[in-house]
Amino acid sequence: MLICAHHLAFNYGDSRILENVNIDVEKGDYLVIAGANGAGKSTLIKGLVGLKKPQEGVIHYSFEHKSNGLGYMPQQHVFQKDFPASVEEIARTGLPRDKGFSPFFSKAEKREVLRILNLLGIGDLARKSFSTLSGGQQQRVLLARALLASRELLILDEPTAGLDPLVTAEFYQILGTLNAKGTALVMVSHDLKLALKDANKVLYLQEGIAQLYSKNDFLQSEIGKKVVQK
Amino acid sequence: MTLLTEMFSYSFMVRGFIVGFIISLCAALLGSPLVLKRYSMIGDGLSHVSFGAMAIATALNWAPLSLAIPLVILASVILLNLSEKGTLRGDAFLGLISTGSMAVGVSAISLTKGMNIDVTNYMFGSILSMTQGDVYLSLVLGALIILSFILFYHEIFAVTFDETFARVSGGPYKAYKMLLAVLTAITIVLGMRMMGAMLISSLILFPAFSAMQVFGRFYQLIIASAILGVTAFLLGMVLSYFYALPTGASIVLINMSFFIIFYLIGRRKNA
Structure with a gap:
């Protein structure tokens, strides 16, 4: 068990938006968090990565959270799109920095960064300027950064927002491959059809209630049929 | 040449030169992360707070820096934390703080008689006002900032690029932000008397923004910005x-x- 959380409740401002949320993420899981806009998906993700304290309930992690047991891919800020930095430099910020302060990275660290970039098919862009990349390439760089932080568990908040359908499909393919190699994924997604190809669990948020389904149960449920048909 | 020698034959010019040189360097270094994080206007807000604090200190006959430095540091920490959320509140609050302190400052000055010269000095600065104490303070500040940028380069880079990610992956990200807030505050207070409350934020904005027109790497930006400043x-x-x-x-x-030159170079480069 990587994450084990029971009876979580979250407020947004003063109003309770989520209640009695139960989440179990096991090794190799691929959990999709879905629901309408404003259902509390992003709030829940922020809770899971420790950016927002739940009003009730506790989240247990099987790893030391603060030493990079989890790779997080937040939604991209507008200003990051033209940030003056190379692909390599940005990916490196995912590396654990627990070896004290040094302005330099070791050879092994640089090799690891390049290995992950190659894994995601962007090794040849390592020295390119981040701002010159396409939206899909930028998202891969941020995915690489998250992977450098953790190979065990990635938490992604709408990673394909704003990408065109073709690039989105490619991105989900990469996620599927990573998951098949053993990386657990927890992801907020609007592209349920694509996500459900490889996912094994769905957490559906609706009117403050979070219902956890296995993929097949979800596909056969009322809401599942409705959502996937769209 | 003789004019240059003459320029440095005045000790006040030498003091102004040392302090100004260091302040320009510090402001330009801090400028890169501040401008990139969309905190550009914080320098402007802080200079107004500094103006208010110094006016009150002068009215009370206190040493100006003894009040200005702690107050501006406080304002800096508050402002950096507020604009973290990028909400309207943070933006408006910056305006409230800066106009409010300006009003307090102007009132304090007009209640104290015979201080007309100081107002212009605080508004538009004067190179003549640097004391030996300012020289020491700026030397310490300069050393601190340069050292921070060398030792914590990657941390500053990470926090500037993506604070959310930096927070999640642990590490004392809050400490870096505080460091940035404190160093910015002291730079503003020290530089304000040279540049004036109205102009000090230009030392933070211009070099970084000019360099940004041409350079595409964070370290290039920082170095170019320092040289330009x-x-x-x-x-x-x-x-x-x-x-x-x-x-x-x-x-x-x-x-x-x-800025105009760099803007044109940048346009040609991208064309």
Whole structure:
């Protein structure tokens, strides 16, 4: 068990938006968090990565959270799109920095960064300027950064927002491959059809209630049929 | 040449030169992360707070820095934390703080009689007002900032690029932000009396923004920004001495021309 959380409740401002949320993420899981806009998906993700304290309930992690047991891919800020930095430099910020302060990275660290970039098919862009990349390439760089932080568990908040359908499909393919190699994924997604190809669990948020389904149960449920048909 | 020697034969010029050089360097270094994080206007807000604090201190007959430094540090920490959320509140609050402190400052000055000279000094700066104490303080500040940028380069980079990610992956990200807030505050307070409350934020904005037009890497940006800031100071100083112009304004004029040149180079590069 990587994450084990029971009876979580979250407020947004003063109003309770989520209640009695139960989440179990096991090794190799691929959990999709879905629901309408404003259902509390992003709030829940922020809770899971420790950016927002739940009003009730506790989240247990099987790893030391603060030493990079989890790779997080937040939604991209507008200003990051033209940030003056190379692909390599940005990916490196995912590396654990627990070896004290040094302005330099070791050879092994640089090799690891390049290995992950190659894994995601962007090794040849390592020295390119981040701002010159396409939206899909930028998202891969941020995915690489998250992977450098953790190979065990990635938490992604709408990673394909704003990408065109073709690039989105490619991105989900990469996620599927990573998951098949053993990386657990927890992801907020609007592209349920694509996500459900490889996912094994769905957490559906609706009117403050979070219902956890296995993929097949979800596909056969009322809401599942409705959502996937769209 | 003889004019240059003459310029440095005055001890107040030498003091102003040292403090100004270091402040320009510090402001330009801090400028890169501040401008990239969309905190550009914090320098402006802080200079107004600094103005208010110094006016009150003068009215009470206290040493200006003893009140200004702690107050501006406090304001800096509050403002950096507020604008973290990028909400309307943070933006409006910056305006409230800066106009509010300006009003307090102006009132304090008008209630104290016989202080008209100081107002212009605080508004538009004066190179003559640097004391030996300012020289020491700026030397310490300069050393601190340069050391921070060398030792914590990657941390500053990470926090500037993506604070959310930096927070999640642990590490004392809050400490870096506090460090940035404190160093910015001291730079503003020290630089304000040279550049004036109205112009000090230009030292933070111009070099970084000019460099950004041309350079595409964070380290290049920081180095180029530092060089631009210091060069603009040197040329501005000479301009001000020879044409009897206010120092602050002269430095901004040079910075403006640098910006135009870099903007044109940047456009050609991207075309």
